[in-house]
Amino acid sequence: DGGITQSPKYLFRKEGQNVTLSCEQNLNHDAMYWYRQDPGQGLRLIYYSQIVNDFQKGDIAEGYSVSREKKESFPLTVTSAQKNPTAFYLCASSIPASGKGEQFFGPGTRLTVL
Amino acid sequence: RKEVEQDPGPFNVPEGATVAFNCTYSNSASQSFFWYRQDCRKEPKLLMSVYSSGNEDGRFTAQLNRASQYISLLIRDSKLSDSATYLCVVKEDSGNTPLVFGKGTRLSVIA
Numbered sequence: 001d002g003g004i005t006q007s008p009k010y011l012f013r014k015e016g017q018n019v020t021l022s023c024e025q026n027l028n029h030d031a032m033y034w035y036r037q038d039p040g041q042g043l044r045l046i047y048y049s050q051i052v053n054d055f056q057k058g059d060i061a062e063g064y065s066v067s068r069e070k071k072e073s074f075p076l077t078v079t080s081a082q083k084n085p086t087a088f089y090l091c092a093s094s095i096p097a098s099g100k101g102e103q104f105f106g107p108g109t110r111l112t113v114l
Numbered sequence: 115r116k117e118v119e120q121d122p123g124p125f126n127v128p129e130g131a132t133v134a135f136n137c138t139y140s141n142s143a144s145q146s147f148f149w150y151r152q153d154c155r156k157e158p159k160l161l162m163s164v165y166s167s168g169n170e171d172g173r174f175t176a177q178l179n180r181a182s183q184y185i186s187l188l189i190r191d192s193k194l195s196d197s198a199t200y201l202c203v204v205k206e207d208s209g210n211t212p213l214v215f216g217k218g219t220r221l222s223v224i225a
Contacts, residue, residue: 031210042201042217043158050210058212090157094210100146101205103213105157 003027004106006091011111013085021076021109023091032074033092033103036060043090049074078111085113118216120202126222127192135187135219137202144214146205147178149187151198152218158201161187192223 004025013019023032034046045058049068063082068074074093078085088110092103120137127133139147147164162169164176164185175188185202202216 033212043215045212048212088155094213100148100163101208101210101213102146102148102160102163104160108157110155 004091004093004104006089006106006109008109009107011109013111013113015113016080018077018079019085019111021078021089021091021111023074023076023106024072025093025106026072027093027095027104028071029093029095029104030071031094032068033094034058034064034066034074034076035090035092037088037090037108046076046089085111087111118202118204118214120216120219122217123220124222125219126224128224129192129194131192131223132188132190133192133221134189135200135202135221137185137216137219139183139185139202139204139214141204141206141214142180142183144183144204144206145208147176147185148203148205148213149174149176149185150201150203150215152201153198158215161200189221192221194223194225197221197223 007022031050033048035043044060046064047066049055052071065077090108091106094103118139149161150158151161152158162171164178168177173190177186199218199220201218204214
């Protein structure tokens with residue numbers, strides 16, 4: 001089945017530890033995105049990548065890092081520099097630019113920092 | 115700042131009611147428009163695209179008014195399963211730049 005997978009679904013970490021969230025897609029989508037959602041809030045863009053080996057900062061990139069070494073994978077590292085890392089993290093990918101540009105989301109990772 | 119604005123609700127409606135959500139967007143050059151649905155503690159899922167001429171998918175009707183920079187979603191004959199948050203989403207260009215998401219309107223359909 002084609003889709004976007006994120007792992008793990010739930011993640012607990014101690015304050016001060018870096019943690020990497022996985023996002024994989026087998027949809028052959030060029031672009032991938034990371035969002036953060038806090039309770040009762042909208043989606044906020046962390047980073048996005050339009051092509052392999054390239055990525056851009058979103059609105060709230062501080063304290064996060066990404067890599068895009070393969071088309072299928074766009075992992076997000078939440079570093080100890082991120083002040084309030086507890087949140088719901090959503091990865092998305094979008095169809096090629098020739099389309100309307102809809103994004104499709106993975107099931108998300110709920111990160112709790114203790 | 116380019117934004118998409120929505121009434122956060124909640125809209126509490128009885129089963130069978132018709133309910134309408136609106137949103138406005140600030141970038142007049144926006145090219146594509148969507149409604150997404152997000153259930154509690156789940157990922158957003160594409161509900162429908164919005165076309166200039168308006169479009170319908172079953173009980174759902176979406177309309178776009180480019181002159182007023184206004185998008186609407188109408189849900190007829192509401193079901194309990196329609197309870198969710200509805201996100202108004204705009205694409206500002208033809209490339210792979212990120213979509214701009216509204217914060218969502220919460221709908222509760224009550225038996």
